[in-house]
Amino acid sequence: MSMTLVRRDGAGSLFSRFVAPRIEPAAIAAWLGRTAVSIAPLAIMLIILGGIWQIATDRPGATLPSPMKIWTDSRELILHPFYIRGGLDRGLGWHLLASLQRVAFGFSLSAIAGIALGLLVGTSPLAMRGLDPIFQVLRTVPPLAWLPLSLAGFREAQPSAIFVIFITAIWPVIINTAVGVRNVPQDYRNVAAVIRLRGFGYFARILLPAAAPFIFTGLRIGIGLSWLAIVAAEMLIGGVGIGFFIWDAWNSSNISDIVVALIYVGLVGFALDRMVALAGRLITRGTSA
Amino acid sequence: MTAFLEISKVSMRFGASAPPVLEDVTLNIGAGDYVSVIGHSGCGKSTLLNIVAGLLKASVGGVLLEGTEVDEPGPDRAVVFQNHSLLPWLTCRENVRLAVDQVFRKSKTRAERATWVDENLALVRMLHAADKLPGEVSGGMKQRIGIARALAMQPKVLLLDEPFGALDALTRAHLQDQVMEIHARLKTTVMMITHDVDEAVLLSDRIVMMTNGPRAAIGEILTVDLPRPRDRLGMARDAGWLAARAKVMEFLYARHRNPAEAA
Numbered sequence: 001m002s003m004t005l006v007r008r009d010g011a012g013s014l015f016s017r018f019v020a021p022r023i024e025p026a027a028i029a030a031w032l033g034r035t036a037v038s039i040a041p042l043a044i045m046l047i048i049l050g051g052i053w054q055i056a057t058d059r060p061g062a063t064l065p066s067p068m069k070i071w072t073d074s075r076e077l078i079l080h081p082f083y084i085r086g087g088l089d090r091g092l093g094w095h096l097l098a099s100l101q102r103v104a105f106g107f108s109l110s111a112i113a114g115i116a117l118g119l120l121v122g123t124s125p126l127a128m129r130g131l132d133p134i135f136q137v138l139r140t141v142p143p144l145a146w147l148p149l150s151l152a153g154f155r156e157a158q159p160s161a162i163f164v165i166f167i168t169a170i171w172p173v174i175i176n177t178a179v180g181v182r183n184v185p186q187d188y189r190n191v192a193a194v195i196r197l198r199g200f201g202y203f204a205r206i207l208l209p210a211a212a213p214f215i216f217t218g219l220r221i222g223i224g225l226s227w228l229a230i231v232a233a234e235m236l237i238g239g240v241g242i243g244f245f246i247w248d249a250w251n252s253s254n255i256s257d258i259v260v261a262l263i264y265v266g267l268v269g270f271a272l273d274r275m276v277a278l279a280g281r282l283i284t285r286g287t288s289a
Numbered sequence: 290m291t292a293f294l295e296i297s298k299v300s301m302r303f304g305a306s307a308p309p310v311l312e313d314v315t316l317n318i319g320a321g322d323y324v325s326v327i328g329h330s331g332c333g334k335s336t337l338l339n340i341v342a343g344l345l346k347a348s349v350g351g352v353l354l355e356g357t358e359v360d361e362p363g364p365d366r367a368v369v370f371q372n373h374s375l376l377p378w379l380t381c382r383e384n385v386r387l388a389v390d391q392v393f394r395k396s397k398t399r400a401e402r403a404t405w406v407d408e409n410l411a412l413v414r415m416l417h418a419a420d421k422l423p424g425e426v427s428g429g430m431k432q433r434i435g436i437a438r439a440l441a442m443q444p445k446v447l448l449l450d451e452p453f454g455a456l457d458a459l460t461r462a463h464l465q466d467q468v469m470e471i472h473a474r475l476k477t478t479v480m481m482i483t484h485d486v487d488e489a490v491l492l493s494d495r496i497v498m499m500t501n502g503p504r505a506a507i508g509e510i511l512t513v514d515l516p517r518p519r520d521r522l523g524m525a526r527d528a529g530w531l532a533a534r535a536k537v538m539e540f541l542y543a544r545h546r547n548p549a550e551a552a
Contacts, residue, residue, distance in 0.1 A: 187374040190344055193362035195391040195442065205387060209378045285422060287377045 065256045073256035088240060088248070092264055098240040100268070102158070103226045106165025110226075111219055114170040118177020118218070122211070128178070139171035143229035147236060157237040161230065168229040169222035176221070180214025181207060213287055216280030223276050227269040292317035293478055294341070294446050298350035301336050308503040309348065310336050316497060316507060318446075321476045325489040327537065328499030329547035334482045335371075337499075338450050341480060342368050354445060364392040367439035371451040373431040375423040381434045382419035385409060385441050392442045409441040410434075412471060429460035433467070440471065449481040453488065461485075462521065465492060473518060486541070490533045491519060498540045501547065508545060511536055 050067050057066040065073060076083070081093030120127045121135075146167050150160040184207055192198075192206045234243025242265055249257040296316040302309040310333040318324050326334045339345040341352050343362035352359050359366065375384045386406045393402055410416045413433040423431050432452055439447055449468075453461040469492060472479060483489050489496045493513050500508040513533050515524070524530040 187370060187372060188376060190362070190368070190370065191374050191376070191388075193344060194342065194366075194368055195364055195388045196362070197387075197391050201391070206376070209376070212378070285378050286424065 065259065070256040070259050073254070074260045077257055077260050088244070090240070092242070092245065092261060095240055095242045095245040095261075096264060096268055099230050099234060099242045102161050102234075102241070103165055103223070103230050103272075106162040106230075107169050107223055107226045109162070110166045110168075110170035110173060110222060113166075114173025114218065114222065115177050115215060117170075118174040118215070119181055119211075121174065122178035122181025123207075132178075135171060135174055138167075139175070141167075143168040143225070144232050144236070147233055151237075157239055161233045161237055161241075164229055164233045165226045169226045172221035172225065173215070173218040176214045176218025177211060180211030183214070184210040209284070212284045213280070216276065216284065219280070220273060220276045223272050224269065227265075227272055231265060292353075293320040293322075293355060294318040294480070295353040296337070296341065296350075297353060299337070299340055299347045299352070300349040301333065301340065301345070302348040310502050310505060311340075312504040312506050314350070314505075314507055316510075318478060318480060320478055323472055323479045323481070323492055323494045324497060325481045325483050325493040325495075326497045326499060327483055327486065327489045327541070328505065329501055329541065329545070330484065332499045332502045333505040334499055335450055338368075338448050338480065338482050341446070342366050342448050344368075364388070364442035365445045366448055367442040367444035367446075368448045368450060369432070369435045369439045369452045371454055373423070373428075373435040375431055375434055375438075377423050380420050380422055381415060381426065381430075382406060382410060384423070384434055385438045388438045389441050405441060409437040412440060413437045413467060427460070429456050429464060432456065432464060436464075436468070436471075440475070440477070444477070446478045446480060449479060449483075451482050451484065454484070461488070466521065468492065469517075469519065486534060486537045489537060490530060491521065491524065496533075496537060498537065498545075500545050509540055 054066045054068060056062075057064050058068070071078075077092055081091040081096075084090045084094065117131070121131050122128075143164055146164050147160060150163045150167075151157075154160045154163065188206050188210055192202050197205060230241070231243040231246065234241035235247040238244050242261060246258055246261050246265075249255075249261065294317070296314060296318075299311060299314045300309050301311040314337060316324075326337060328334045336345060340347045341359075343352075343359055343366065346360065354365065375381070376387070379387060386402070389397075389402050389406050389409075393405070397405065407416060407419075410419050413436050415430060415433050415437060418426050418430060423434070426434075432455075436452070452468075453464055456464065465488060471477070472492075481489075481492065490513055496511045496513060497507055498509045498511065499505050511533060515527070515529050515533070
């Protein structure tokens, strides 16, 4: 039985799927070469920038810490992101997780509500005329301007912060979804017309997939704005969170800690953007950038 | 010959002030006929096809299919679009499958539909790449999937809108041969829009030559009385073929030159 299988699949192919492929030294060298070529410019740039920074700040009376000083001051923060020393004195990892949790809540709500509203505005001219002017005005309100109103309404820090994320991220999702829905190519609509695909079938099989790349563009902008807003909001509401951590470090004059926290904030923001982009590529099968 | 598809006194006007694009076009196509419509760009030949497809509504006149007026799109008049119009998020097979599921939702079982999809993919020799996305296959392959999708609807009339226009010459020749073969086998009624004289002569039973727009109308209809199956190589030296080709050329380049080129 197994003989016929092997023969039918071609020599050895039945096993080659389970046995790790033999790694050629030449292939490893080639891979290392390619990797080096792609990351070398970045590494050199980081060394140059770090060097300039070190030279500019490595003197008595400098107002900002040098990279070496940051390493000595904040080594514990860098090496132990998940320590807890009681109260708000805990590792950066915990602060980041608290912020990420707020963003996850607020952004999920804005994704759901934003896509729904975008579909409504994109498909109904009446809803478009009624709602679009409101959206255009509200989307220009800076995220933090919502915070006092939000605190007045919820009377608690946590839901207020989540609301600020929600209201910050929802506009690009609504607007991009609506644009995507309105710009379903005529070609696709012709195909749907010829096969008489209408109503929910048209919505699910043509409209939603055709709008998906636009929707994901909106989601990417939205998650970026969420991350921008959460840090500012947390500075004001306090508690555990990366924004509060930065504010607290400023109040205790731990400038080195602030630099470390900023780098983390940047890396996490970058990772969030890439995650949404990746989800978009997987879901739209490569039709979204 | 009884008219299977009847285009009756069709005029088309976009906007009240503009002159009509098409004026008083009447054309009867018999069952199983392969009819090409040829003309310079801007003569409204694609507009005519879209009216037959039901994607555009004629300002005056109408289209009858087997004696019944058609005024909306439907799978009985399947279209192969010039730019293939495959949905990029579906694989080649899923593109055909979407049409088949929709058209035969009630009349075929799930298993029958799946078999029917594969039969049509096999007809255009695309089974091997059926699970690729349209973005992963060549232009000629995309167009073959477009043809499979249209054929899978079992249309009464197959409408081809410059189906090979965007392809290179070798791919085009290959696809023309495939379409000829499929037409011979299935006896489908075909209306094809083209601007390629050789293509029209090779494939058609009749060639409808359009005058230049605006107010484009049918200038002349040429019956191509060559035996089938036609073979591209043999035809190149065939007197009948050369005569037909010369007639179409004469119409297009001597009597009705493209106004854009003449200027």
